[in-house]
Amino acid sequence: xxxxxxxxxxxxxxxxxxxxxxxxxxxxxxxxxxxxxxxxxxxxxxxxxxxxxxxxxxxxxxxxxxxxxxxxxxxxxxxxxxxxxxxxxxxxxxxxxxxxxxxxxxxxxxxxxxxxxxxxxxxxxxxxxxxxxxxxxxxxxxxxxxxxxxxxxxxxxxxxxxxxxxxxxxxxxxxxxxxxxxxxxxxxxxxxxxxxxxxxxxxxxxxxxxxxxxxxxxxxxxxxxxxxxxxxxxxxxxxxxxxxxxxxxxxxxxxxxxxxxxxxxxxxxxxxxxxxxxxxxxxxxxxxxxxxxxxxxxxxxxxxxxxxxxxxxxxxxxxxx
Numbered sequence: 001x002x003x004x005x006x007x008x009x010x011x012x013x014x015x016x017x018x019x020x021x022x023x024x025x026x027x028x029x030x031x032x033x034x035x036x037x038x039x040x041x042x043x044x045x046x047x048x049x050x051x052x053x054x055x056x057x058x059x060x061x062x063x064x065x066x067x068x069x070x071x072x073x074x075x076x077x078x079x080x081x082x083x084x085x086x087x088x089x090x091x092x093x094x095x096x097x098x099x100x101x102x103x104x105x106x107x108x109x110x111x112x113x114x115x116x117x118x119x120x121x122x123x124x125x126x127x128x129x130x131x132x133x134x135x136x137x138x139x140x141x142x143x144x145x146x147x148x149x150x151x152x153x154x155x156x157x158x159x160x161x162x163x164x165x166x167x168x169x170x171x172x173x174x175x176x177x178x179x180x181x182x183x184x185x186x187x188x189x190x191x192x193x194x195x196x197x198x199x200x201x202x203x204x205x206x207x208x209x210x211x212x213x214x215x216x217x218x219x220x221x222x223x224x225x226x227x228x229x230x231x232x233x234x235x236x237x238x239x240x241x242x243x244x245x246x247x248x249x250x251x252x253x254x255x256x257x258x259x260x261x262x263x264x265x266x267x268x269x270x271x272x273x274x275x276x277x278x279x280x281x282x283x284x285x286x287x288x289x290x291x292x293x294x295x296x297x298x299x300x301x302x303x304x305x306x307x308x309x310x311x312x313x314x315x316x317x318x319x320x321x
Contacts, residue, residue, distance in 0.1 A: 001255045003209075004284050007296055011210055011286065021084065021215040041294060042095035043102035050090070051109075053134045056126045057119065061112030063090045065101040066143050073139070075148035075177070075314035076107040078132050078164070082155030082288075084185075084219035085116045085124055093154075096291045100152065103307035106314055107144050109135050113160070116223040124223075125234045128160040129167045136174030148314045150178035150247070152306070154290050155211075155259070156219070158184025162237040162266065165246050176247035178313050180306055182290050183254055186238045186262040189230040191217035199261035209256040211287035216258060238266045243273035250278050250309050252302055254285030280305050 003011075047066040052059040068074070077100060081093040090112045101108045113127035132151065139146040153161035158181040165179045193202045193213045206213035224230060233240035251267040253260045260281070270277035282289070282305075284298045293300030 001284075003256055003286075004298070007284060007286065007298070010296065011208075014210065020212075021086075021218055042098040045098050045101045048098070053111075053131050055114075055130050057114055057123060060114075060127055060131060061090060062131060063094070063097065063110040063112075064142060065097050065108040065110070067101045067105055067107070069143060071143075073143055073145040074105065074107050075150070075310075076109065076135065076139070076142065076144040077104070077150045077152045077180075077310060077314075078135050078161075079108050079110045080113065080128055080151070080153035080157030080160040080164075081110065082153065082157045082182075083115070084215070085121075085156045085223040086219055087115070088157075093157075093291075096154070099291065099303060100307055100310065103303070104310040104314070106150075106310060107142060109142065120225040121223050121229050122232075122234050124156075124160060125163055125167075128164045129171070132164050132168060132174065133171075146174060148177050149174055150176060150180065150310065150314060152180040152182070152310070153184070154182040155287065156185050158182050158263075159186060159237060162186065162249075163234050165249075166233065166237060166240055166243075168247075169245050178249070178310070179247045180250045180252075180310060181263065181266075182252045182302065182306060183257050183259050183287050184251065184263050184266070185216075185259060186266045187230075187236045188220045188224060189236055189239070191220050191230075193217075199258075199265070201260040201262075202258045205256050205258045205260065209258070209286045211258055213258045238262065238269055243270055243275060246270065246273070246275045248276040248313070250280065250306070252290075252305055253279060253281045254287060254289060254298075254302075255281060255283055256285065257287040259287060278309075 051062040081088040097108045111131040114123040151161040253263040267277040267279040289299040293303040
């Protein structure tokens with residue numbers, strides 16, 4: 001694999017302006033700073049409004065995107081943002097949620113889950129599942145078809161989406177039609193990285209591509225109150241004892257991402273459990289690329305894969321009676 005020179009220059013330039021995630025400066029601010037990433041211009045969405053969801057730790061922020069409020073109930077995606085369980089909010093991923101709503105023709109409900117280190121594991125998981133249940137329970141008011149409900153997320157949010165799918169299966173619903181996981185955090189075990197890691201990409205892509213394995217070690221330490229929590233499937237969904245009966249999945253990975261191999265391992269584990277699972281590896285892609293499609297072609301490919309798949313799957317899916 002060879003990284004495109006344009007992407008190499010972009011990564012090198014951003015690396016000189018954005019502090020490492022484990023630095024004191026990053027820990028005191030949002031990361032990356034708003035405006036640091038070249039984002040795809042957000043398309044217009046007919047209805048965008050902020051909501052409050054009753055959560056286990058108090059009111060939980062959410063944002064409701066509806067591409068056509070005049071239509072009958074549409075499919076919906078509950079979206080969980082990335083940021084290593086430490087950074088990110090409704091605004092950092094607003095453009096991504098608008099892209100999904102506009103290009104997929106679905107309602108999107110973005111979730112502002114609690115962040116570490118103030119709120120450690122399993123706070124984010126509790127919020128993610130609470131929000132999913134709430135969307136299912138309030139489908140009519142949101143303009144949502146409850147039989148065409150999906151979860152989606154990037155990075156840490158991709159991991160939360162995977163866990164929410166497992167909890168929905170085990171906790172009485174809602175029944176999901178699909179899960180779209182964009183370079184998800186699937187296994188928080190194994191940090192710091194050792195030579196015998198089962199995920200070779202943690203070594204080959206461990207430095208030089210924005211997200212580093214050292215940074216992931218820091219994120220895991222901020223999120224997990226106890227390193228042993230990494231064995232809990234709610235932190236590491238690939239460690240779930242049973243993956244059967246889950247919603248069909250799309251797992252998007254990137255060539256130059258330390259999380260590449262664990263995402264692809266999860267797709268294989270889903271398939272082995274009888275779950276329809278598709279992996280799409282973005283050639284020349286890197287962690288954090290989702291939403292930069294107007295600037296870098298591999299990023300547009302990731303956007304097109306996710307939005308096109310959601311549009312195709314949810315437009316035809318009906319859960320059985």
